[in-house]
Amino acid sequence: EDEKETLATPGADGVAKYMPSLESCGRNGRGPVHPEWSGKMLVLHRLMREMRKPGNGGDKIVIISNYTQTLDLIGRMCRESSWG
Numbered sequence: 001e002d003e004k005e006t007l008a009t010p011g012a013d014g015v016a017k018y019m020p021s022l023e024s025c026g027r028n029g030r031g032p033v034h035p036e037w038s039g040k041m042l043v044l045h046r047l048m049r050e051m052r053k054p055g056n057g058g059d060k061i062v063i064i065s066n067y068t069q070t071l072d073l074i075g076r077m078c079r080e081s082s083w084g
Contacts, residue, residue: 033077052083
């Protein structure tokens, strides 16, 4: 137990209770995607929601990322929102 205390970041004691569990955050591929937990994902979600509304022309959206995990998460967000 003493080893745990020395490995913890000073001042970070108890912060875990404020963090979402892996089961609920969507990072493991099972939980829902929460775009509101990331400013960039929230902006992307809002832009896509507006662009996908009826009457907005049905434009295509191209998203580029160096990280496949990010693209996987965006893909899940799109499927959850019935965008593709």
